[in-house]
Amino acid sequence: MPDARLDVLAIGNAIVDVIASADDDFLAREGLAKGSMRLVDADEAARLYGRMAPGRETSGGSAANTVAGIAALGLRAGFIGQVATDQLGEVFAHDIRALGVEFATSPRGGDLATARCLILVTSDAQRTMNTFLGASQYLPAAALDQRQIEDAAILYLEGYLWDPEEPRAAMERAIAIARGAARQVAFTLSDSFCVDRHRDGFQALIDSGRIDILFANEAEIVSLTQAADLAGALAAVEGKLPLLVVTRSEHGALAIRGSERAEVVAEPVAKVIDTTGAGDLFAAGFLAGHARGRPLEESLRMGAIAAAEVISHYGARPEADLKALVATKLG
Template identity: 30%
Template structure:
């Protein structure tokens, strides 16, 4: 199976403020707000949905292809992906932009102020689906450039290629009609439970109507596991055990990577979701979305703990 991942590539710059934002904001001066916070250093992590999913797949021995855009500062991201055996030949470099970046400052009360520059993500990756082999390819369309999210599904349908639709954080920029059109004919719709409800509200579809449009629905529920709706079958998959939970960011992307890796190995949908849950348990133990390393024996142990079979990795 050839796995193509459409989505964002970004740098996450994380800063900590050693006080409370509220102590430096005058409520009666909100209309002329002008504040500055000295932060305690800066940490940079590689992120973005496409990069995170690709990294997880590489941890499980797959070589996916990324469809996305980097800016003029993107070479070290390319080097990182190349070093992990990820195909980067379809990544477009937009020289007039910087790579998408989030600038996140957190205070002592866990309040956050975030600035996000879409940068190169404002541009389509310009992937031509005629390059897909319908018999082998699976495309996951995850949050990223709006044009890619709305045109790639149609390209896949015309090509007869399987695709998974994963709207995620892009639901705030996807209107109901284009969202419903993009979902049509997907082999899978995947989201967390909040995003599933938002999708139903935006499109005006009932859950049954959404199920009629796609092959199956996978809904993740954080520590409560995930649910698979496949035809008349409903299956619940528990969250996999982990030694510690440090940062839930990126767990959903790891789940998708595990699911896709299992599909590539010919596993059925329920087993694939167990692989997703097992990989997500590694992601939550680390700060940063591409910082974990999978020990295959430990992966097998966690998979077995939630009813999974042998992982031939």
């Protein structure tokens, strides 16, 4: 197998996040369940944006946040995602390229608008997300660069993008290309609502051996397997995945690879400000360690360190020097 030009290439929603503070009364008036994620249409996105407090705009999207973290850790990362020919599309492309991430997907014209996520953060650091998917859900298989996929050691796929038919077909094509090139395929379940909608499809990916690394939180893996608890969920997927990584919020994280199992505690945080992107940055840290051949426990610790950094401030992208932070904490 030839050497990889990229360590990780991700496919996911290309979204611009708009993050603003809100209180419980605002959420109640808007009929929003704290900590939830819902999809909204263009009209609802415009209405809610007009009622929000002043916000901070930054490029986001789950897999895009992950590759931003991977680049911050000094690895070679790429991203495939669909934006539109509008101002937010230009913002997204500029931001992700400025981080050193390879992004070459052509913008899509027509009446489509670039996706945006309106994130309301309350004083207890809970985020309530209102996502307008816009152009991101129209990523065609034709937008894929076969050579780019073949040149990436790990292909990382975002479960959020499995819902629309067009990008799902693109991701299935990307999986076939990566496996044909003997590259690893990583998949994140993204959210329990994704699992509820696509349980059979996700199980089929696992059962057919097309996934090498699965990322999930505790609720997602329990939902996927429909087990009674985490122990039952782990038993249900035992032997079906070369590598399983499960995050458990304040209880840390675990990874299972064959007969090997590793667990770490959560990294301490002086004050949790905003949990947006915690799972995304955990995946970044873990994949950075895994791509460099580090032991399971060390890769888990890298994930925990990256997640702790991102929840200590607003926004889903790291602000501290992640590479230096990991080096200091791991010694």
